[in-house]
Amino acid sequence: MVIALANRYVLVxxxxxxxxxxxxxxxxxxxxxxxxxxxxxxxISLLRLSNLFDGLRK
Structure with missing residues (x-):
């Protein structure tokens, strides 16, 4: 978000x-x-996959 604000208010x-x-x-x-x-x-995808595989092991 900081980068977008810098783009908008400084660089533009x-x-x-x-x-x-x-x-x-x-x-x-x-x-x-x-x-x-x-x-x-x-x-986020890796965290979700790790939770999914933990559920399959049980």
Missing amino acids: PRMRQDEDRAAPWFVWMTKLEWAIGAVVLVI
């Missing part, structure tokens, strides 16, 4: 002033946001 206004400098940062931060989301999904 800077893009209006100096797009050439701000655009690469915006792309990098967006990719970072996607990567963090993917890691969270993997962790």
